[in-house]
Amino acid sequence: MIAALQALKAPSGRPYTIANLIASADGRVAVQGRSGALSDAGDRVIFHALRERVDAVLAGTHTLAIENYGRLVKSPEARARRLAAGRAAEPLACVISASGSIPLSIPLFAEPQARVVVFAPAEPDLRARRAQVEFVRTDPGAGSPLSAALRTLAGEFGVRMLLCEGGPTLLRSLLAEELLDELFLTLAPKLAGGGEQPTLIGPPPLPELLALRLLWLLSLEDSLYLRYAIGTGTAEVRLR
Numbered sequence: 001m002i003a004a005l006q007a008l009k010a011p012s013g014r015p016y017t018i019a020n021l022i023a024s025a026d027g028r029v030a031v032q033g034r035s036g037a038l039s040d041a042g043d044r045v046i047f048h049a050l051r052e053r054v055d056a057v058l059a060g061t062h063t064l065a066i067e068n069y070g071r072l073v074k075s076p077e078a079r080a081r082r083l084a085a086g087r088a089a090e091p092l093a094c095v096i097s098a099s100g101s102i103p104l105s106i107p108l109f110a111e112p113q114a115r116v117v118v119f120a121p122a123e124p125d126l127r128a129r130r131a132q133v134e135f136v137r138t139d140p141g142a143g144s145p146l147s148a149a150l151r152t153l154a155g156e157f158g159v160r161m162l163l164c165e166g167g168p169t170l171l172r173s174l175l176a177e178e179l180l181d182e183l184f185l186t187l188a189p190k191l192a193g194g195g196e197q198p199t200l201i202g203p204p205p206l207p208e209l210l211a212l213r214l215l216w217l218l219s220l221e222d223s224l225y226l227r228y229a230i231g232t233g234t235a236e237v238r239l240r
C-alpha cells in the first residue's frame, strides 16, 4: 500500500507532503518527553517504509534535538533499493527554524553522507559539520517561511514527496497553512493521561475543525495504523 505513494502527484509549486506520527490512544505523542515508549514493530515498519520512499524528510528543531536525529536511512539494503528506484541513497534532511537555533550537535550533522538543508533567518556556523549542509535564508517579512521553504524544496532541490516527522508545533504550522496532504497516524494501545506531554497538534487550536478522510486502516496485534487524507476533497490518491 505504501508503494502507492510513488503514484501521487505533487501539488503545483510544492512537494506532496505527508506526516507520520504515533500517539497514545488518548492522543499524547510523547511520554517523559520522548516518543520511543509509544512505538512498536508495526510503527517501525511504516516509519522506515515511508523514509525509504520520499525525497526529503522535515522535522522540527525540538524533535531533531530530543530524538537525537542521525542518518535517515541506515540499512544498506534500503539505500540500495532507493538507488535502484532512481532516488538518492537517502532523503534530503530538512530543518526549519525561526529563531536560528539549530541543534548542530546531533549525529545528523556529523555524518559525511547526510545531505541537509537548513532554512533559517541567519546562517549558523556550519564549518565544523561533516554533513553536506546547504543553507537557505528565510525572510519572515516576505510571508510564511514554511510555505516558502516547501516551494524552494520543490523548485530548487527537486523534492516531489516530503515526509514530515513532527513534532506537534511543526505539524500545526503545516495544517494551519494548508500545506499537508496526508497524515499517517499510529494509534498505540497505551494511555498516557493528562499533564504537560504534547498532543498530536500543538497549540493554539486550529482556526476551524479540520476534516480527515480515512484512506486505509491496518491493525497489528493491538495497534491501529491509520492513513488519512487532509480535508474531504478528492485527493489524487490511488491505493493498492
Ligand SMILES: NC(=O)c1ccc[n+]([C@@H]2O[C@H](COP(=O)([O-])OP(=O)(O)OC[C@H]3O[C@@H](n4cnc5c(N)ncnc54)[C@H](OP(=O)(O)O)[C@@H]3O)[C@@H](O)[C@H]2O)c1
Pocket: 020, 021, 022, 023, 028, 029, 030, 033, 034, 035, 038, 059, 060, 061, 062, 063, 064, 066, 067, 096, 097, 098, 099, 100, 101, 102, 145, 146, 165, 166, 167, 168, 169, 170, 171, 173, 198, 202
Ligand atoms: N509521537 C511522535 O510521532 C512524535 C514525533 C515528533 C516529535 N514528537 C515529540 O514532540 C515533542 C517535540 O515537538 P515540539 O512541538 O515541541 O517541537 P517541533 O515541532 O519538533 O519543533 C518546533 C520548532 O521547529 C521550528 N518550527 C516549527 N514550525 C516552524 C515554522 N512554521 N517556521 C519556522 N520554524 C518552525 C521552530 O524552531 P525554532 O525554535 O528554532 O525557531 C520551533 O520552535 C517531543 O516531545 C518529541 O518527542 C513525537
